[in-house]
Amino acid sequence: MYRAYETSFRNQSLSIKEKLFNLSFSYLLFIVILAGIGITMLYSAANGSWSPWALNQLIRFGIGFVVMLVLALTDIRIFMRYAYVFYFLTLILLIVVEVTGHIGMGAQRWINFGFFKLQPSELMKIAMVLVLARYFHTSSLQSIESIRGIIAPLLMALFPAVLIILQPDLGTALMLMFTTGAIFFVVGVQLWKFGVLILGAFVSMPIAWHFLHDYQQNRILTFLNPERDPLGSGYHIIQSKIALGSGGIFGKGFLKGTQSHLNFLPEKHTDFIFTMLSEEFGMVGAVLIVILNLLILIYSYSFALKSTSYFGKLVAIGLATNYFMYVFINMAMVLGLIPVVGIPLPLISYGGTVMLSIMASFGIIMSVHINHNVQMGKD
Amino acid sequence: MNRDNDKGKVLIRRSLIMAFGKFFLLMVIIGRLYYLQVYQADRYKTLADENRISTRLLIPPRGIIYDRNGEMIARNEQNFQALIVAEQTPNVQETLDAFKKIMPLSEAEEERIKKELKRKRSFVPIKIRDNLSWEEVSKIQLHAPDLPGIVIDEGLTRYYPYGESMAHVLGYVSSVSEKDVKDDPLLEVPGFKIGKSGIEKLFEKDLRGESGNLRLEVNAYGRIMKEIEKIDGIPGKDIELTLDARLQKKAYDLFGEESGAAVVLDVHTGEILTFVSAPSFDPNLMTKGLNNEQWQALVSNERNPLSDKAISGLYSPGSTFKMVVALAALEAGIIKPDTRSFCAGKMFLGNHAFHCWKKVGHGYINVVEALQHSCDIFFYETAQKLGIEKIAAMARRFGLGSRVGIGFDNEKAGLIPDKEWKLKRFGEPWQMGESLISGIGQGYILTTPLQLVTMMARLVNGGYEVRPTFIKVSEQERSQIKKINVSRENLELLKEGMFNVVNKPGGTAYWSQFNYNGQRMGGKTGTTQVRRITMKERQTGILKEEELPWRLRNHALFVGYAPADNPKYAVVVIVEHGGGGSSVAAPMASKILKEAVMLDPTKEAVDSRQ
Numbered sequence: 005m006y007r008a009y010e011t012s013f014r015n016q017s018l019s020i021k022e023k024l025f026n027l028s029f030s031y032l033l034f035i036v037i038l039a040g041i042g043i044t045m046l047y048s049a050a051n052g053s054w055s056p057w058a059l060n061q062l063i064r065f066g067i068g069f070v071v072m073l074v075l076a077l078t079d080i081r082i083f084m085r086y087a088y089v090f091y092f093l094t095l096i097l098l099i100v101v102e103v104t105g106h107i108g109m110g111a112q113r114w115i116n117f118g119f120f121k122l123q124p125s126e127l128m129k130i131a132m133v134l135v136l137a138r139y140f141h142t143s144s145l146q147s148i149e150s151i152r153g154i155i156a157p158l159l160m161a162l163f164p165a166v167l168i169i170l171q172p173d174l175g176t177a178l179m180l181m182f183t184t185g186a187i188f189f190v191v192g193v194q195l196w197k198f199g200v201l202i203l204g205a206f207v208s209m210p211i212a213w214h215f216l217h218d219y220q221q222n223r224i225l226t227f228l229n230p231e232r233d234p235l236g237s238g239y240h241i242i243q244s245k246i247a248l249g250s251g252g253i254f255g256k257g258f259l260k261g262t263q264s265h266l267n268f269l270p271e272k273h274t275d276f277i278f279t280m281l282s283e284e285f286g287m288v289g290a291v292l293i294v295i296l297n298l299l300i301l302i303y304s305y306s307f308a309l310k311s312t313s314y315f316g317k318l319v320a321i322g323l324a325t326n327y328f329m330y331v332f333i334n335m336a337m338v339l340g341l342i343p344v345v346g347i348p349l350p351l352i353s354y355g356g357t358v359m360l361s362i363m364a365s366f367g368i369i370m371s372v373h374i375n376h377n378v379q380m381g382k383d
Numbered sequence: 384m385n386r387d388n389d390k391g392k393v394l395i396r397r398s399l400i401m402a403f404g405k406f407f408l409l410m411v412i413i414g415r416l417y418y419l420q421v422y423q424a425d426r427y428k429t430l431a432d433e434n435r436i437s438t439r440l441l442i443p444p445r446g447i448i449y450d451r452n453g454e455m456i457a458r459n460e461q462n463f464q465a466l467i468v469a470e471q472t473p474n475v476q477e478t479l480d481a482f483k484k485i486m487p488l489s490e491a492e493e494e495r496i497k498k499e500l501k502r503k504r505s506f507v508p509i510k511i512r513d514n515l516s517w518e519e520v521s522k523i524q525l526h527a528p529d530l531p532g533i534v535i536d537e538g539l540t541r542y543y544p545y546g547e548s549m550a551h552v553l554g555y556v557s558s559v560s561e562k563d564v565k566d567d568p569l570l571e572v573p574g575f576k577i578g579k580s581g582i583e584k585l586f587e588k589d590l591r592g593e594s595g596n597l598r599l600e601v602n603a604y605g606r607i608m609k610e611i612e613k614i615d616g617i618p619g620k621d622i623e624l625t626l627d628a629r630l631q632k633k634a635y636d637l638f639g640e641e642s643g644a645a646v647v648l649d650v651h652t653g654e655i656l657t658f659v660s661a662p663s664f665d666p667n668l669m670t671k672g673l674n675n676e677q678w679q680a681l682v683s684n685e686r687n688p689l690s691d692k693a694i695s696g697l698y699s700p701g702s703t704f705k706m707v708v709a710l711a712a713l714e715a716g717i718i719k720p721d722t723r724s725f726c727a728g729k730m731f732l733g734n735h736a737f738h739c740w741k742k743v744g745h746g747y748i749n750v751v752e753a754l755q756h757s758c759d760i761f762f763y764e765t766a767q768k769l770g771i772e773k774i775a776a777m778a779r780r781f782g783l784g785s786r787v788g789i790g791f792d793n794e795k796a797g798l799i800p801d802k803e804w805k806l807k808r809f810g811e812p813w814q815m816g817e818s819l820i821s822g823i824g825q826g827y828i829l830t831t832p833l834q835l836v837t838m839m840a841r842l843v844n845g846g847y848e849v850r851p852t853f854i855k856v857s858e859q860e861r862s863q864i865k866k867i868n869v870s871r872e873n874l875e876l877l878k879e880g881m882f883n884v885v886n887k888p889g890g891t892a893y894w895s896q897f898n899y900n901g902q903r904m905g906g907k908t909g910t911t912q913v914r915r916i917t918m919k920e921r922q923t924g925i926l927k928e929e930e931l932p933w934r935l936r937n938h939a940l941f942v943g944y945a946p947a948d949n950p951k952y953a954v955v956v957i958v959e960h961g962g963g964g965s966s967v968a969a970p971m972a973s974k975i976l977k978e979a980v981m982l983d984p985t986k987e988a989v990d991s992r993q
Contacts, residue, residue, distance in 0.1 A: 144390065145389050145390040145393065148390070186401060189397055189401060190394055190397040190398050190401060191390075191393070191394060191397070192390070192393035192394065192397060243434075245419060245427065246427050246430045246431050246434065247427075247431070248416070248419045248420060248427070249419045249420060249423050249424055249426065249427020249428070249430075249431075250424070250427045250428045250430070250431035250432075251420055251424075252420055252421070252424045252428070253420060253421060253424075262431055262434075262435045262600075263431055263434065263435075265602075266434070266435055266600070266601070266602035266603055266608065267602045267603040267604065268431075268434050268435075268602070268603045282416070282420065286420060287416050287417065287420040287421060290416050290420070291413055291416065294409055294412055294413055294416075297409070298406070298409055301402075301405060305398065305402055308398065309395065309398075314390065314391060314394065317391075317394055317395075317398075318394065321394075321398050321401075325401070325405075328405050331409075332405075332408050332409070332412070335412045336408075336411075336412065336415075339412065339415045339416070339419065340415075341411070341412075341415060
């Protein structure tokens with residue numbers, strides 16, 4: 005092992021070569037394996053064909069991989085320096101989407117750049133982690149534990165969340181709020197403040213209910229009782245459970261999932277791809293995915309713990325939590341534990357924006373790892 | 384710095400707490416996976432198969448019906464249908480237009496097709512036209528390049544080659560209706576047809592067979608992906624009836640425009656050779672389904688083509704009843720073969736005059752002559768002496784007054800009145816005058832043609848209690864037929880009388896006799912009034928039959944048998960409002976019996992003997 009850089013505290017930038025040596029190849033391997041499984045499942049979802057999904061996904065993963073490496077090799081101080089700029093730019097994009105959406109008389113969540121559709125809400129998840137990390141990096145524990153000290157970050161978190169709810173994209177908004185809440189928790193905000201917030205949320209729930217769209221209300225009602233409408237909204241959950249359950253321990257075999265290939269399973273290439281995987285590879289395959297994700301989380305945490313800067317720790321934990329949110333919400337959703345909220349399984353579900361944002365997150369986490377010895381002041 | 388260290392410690396402590404939380408949540412996911420994929424796996428496997436596998440019933444081919452000579456009288460024909468599959472054509476309307484150029488399509492049909500196209504998924508075939516002929520099928524195939532999306536499908540459909548002439552015997556098959564008992568899942572299959580009347584209904588269970596199974600894998604939209612398993616059903620049983628298709632056709636054709644019924648029995652077994660009710664309907668049309676016009680035409684026809692007159696038509700037997708009265712009197716010893724009565728053309732009972740059909744009277748006649756001339760006075764007097772109870776008892780022994788029991792549900796029981804019945808029905812005692820008119824088969828008495836031919840068969844077969852049947856009677860079954868306890872001499876006497884009716888000058892059916900290699904027929908005519916002849920009418924002169932509207936004309940009846948010396952066939956012919964028994968019914972019965980004798984399989988033996 006090459007240990008030369010691990011013990012020395014250095015303020016100056018590392019060379020590319022040094023950085024490459026510090027990359028965690030196990031971490032990279034887990035990511036590649038998961039993406040590989042995803043592409044395999046997309047091949048199966050198309051009944052054994054590279055089109056329309058598997059090949060596209062491979063290309064996106066390739067692009068994402070490059071983005072990840074570029075970010076991994078970026079100096080962590082740059083993320084810190086431009087955190088606010090990045091946040092406000094993303095916020096402007098969210099407002100733009102909201103305004104054009106109104107003009108177009110419909111829900112619009114992305115800005116079309118022709119070759120690729122940018123979803124600002126996806127970008128916001130990263131920007132939020134960065135900006136909060138930057139904020140708490142500079143504030144003292146005293147200010148964190150005071151009410152005044154958390155008003156600014158609370159507003160920074162709520163404003164984009166409200167914009168996303170208005171899109172309306174309940175799932176993403178909730179995820180953003182959970183991630184934000186997790187960051188507030190780890191930096192040491194007292195538990196009673198969460199209690200007050202949760203109480204407030206419960207009290208305002210009946211009022212908020214009226215602001216929800218019909219289909220959002222339906223989703224929640226259907227979750228509470230899936231048999232309420234077996235051919236409508238409940239159909240997805242019922243068919244997903246049938247597919248999962250009928251897979252058994254070892255599954256029906258690659259390309260042999262009847263529920264998915266006979267189209268009983270909806271959205272099998274996006275939100276319900278975990279169901280399809282569990283149908284074809286059984287509990288063994290499903291648990292393997294859980295374990296790989298668990299490893300990614302454990303590694304991310306170890307990177308955070310090794311990082312010498314508060315900003316680095318918080319960024320790694322925040323982004324890992326964001327990743328965890330995706331994984332847990334998606335799995336819990338297809339397993340019928342929580343309502344269907346339309347959250348994909350990262351690295352595996354088909355979709356360009358999430359692939360890109362998740363790969364970017366990994367890149368930043370890696371950058372934390374590579375730059376774990378980089379000291380950062382409070383400026 | 385100190386606070387900064389605390390800040391870092393808090394971060395690490397809280398992060399670890401959260402990490403445990405995340406770990407716990409992922410274990411929940413694994414627990415849930417275990418619950419669904421191991422604990423409840425069997426339940427969900429069943430549900431997945433229910434989703435995936437669609438079982439369809441295969442309709443077994445219906446049993447074929449043969450006549451006694453092995454002629455197919457109900458069979459299955461290939462039915463070609465033209466179907467359209469919307470997803471296989473770039474433009475449904477263009478395909479339909481191209482189809483219309485080849486073959487006309489009514490607007491109503493086109494409307495129905497478009498409606499179904501809208502309602503059903505694009506891969507579901509929709510019927511355009513069925514019952515296509517071979518020429519039409521080849522026409523469609525010739526134009527196939529212009530008709531994308533059109534497919535030809537073949538199935539089986541019931542076909543009755545003898546059409547109308549056998550409609551009332553065979554019945555027909557048609558789509559299952561609400562009323563039908565759904566005892567078999569086959570009945571739920573769209574397009575499945577079951578026997579609705581006649582033999583088709585009576586032997587439905589045998590003819591139907593057992594369904595096969597086709598297990599298909601279908602996707603969420605119901606599209607068939609592949610065949611998993613096919614289990615063939617059991618075809619329906621073939622049935623051989625006692626009918627003789629040739630005789631049936633001949634008898635039916637004799638009716639022409641007339642309305643009525645004709646039945647021929649084998650007198651020794653009761654086997655039904657001919658079973659005609661006229662007018663009739665086309666069972667093939669019933670099977671295809673009638674349109675409203677066709678249905679209205681059938682229902683509103685005053686000659687009632689839908690009713691099976693052989694078993695549900697009720698008629699006064701008229702003079703054909705005289706054999707029963709004569710036999711009852713002879714058996715009771717009230718008359719002897721040489722007992723003579725005087726017929727003066729009319730007689731009185733109190734103030735009431737009873738007329739013979741022959742105004743000038745028949746003079747002194749005995750029972751044989753009375754039958755030959757169909758003298759009414761002789762039978763009035765005999766009935767007066769005999770009383771209704773003895774007449775009724777004898778009539779019942781010969782099959783009148785109760786259902787014969789061939790298994791068709793529209794069979795009627797008829798009516799043989801007696802004193803008890805009258806008291807019950809009207810609360811009044813029996814009148815002597817009613818006995819008198821019963822003696823000539825009028826009054827309350829009602830019979831079906833099938834009952835009359837049964838009576839005839841029992842009279843000429845030596846008094847054996849045969850029952851009409853459509854199924855061959857074995858030798859063993861034949862030997863078990865009971866004998867009615869009447870004297871042989873009396874039955875011979877009746878036969879003599881009936882022989883004279885046809886073969887002796889002055890007999891009421893003298894002009895209808897035939898002689899085929901020495902084989903002749905015997906029988907009895909009957910003419911029954913549907914209206915009363917008033918006193919005024921008798922004075923001014925009775926209107927001729929032809930001058931009356933159809934509905935008021937007399938029914939013409941004839942019951943007969945052949946060959947006269949060794950009876951084998953019995954016949955009944957009833958022509959509703961046909962006029963006279965001797966002028967209308969007897970000639971038809973003669974032609975039927977002659978045909979029966981000519982077609983008799985044992986006639987070669989008879990021919991060579993002579």
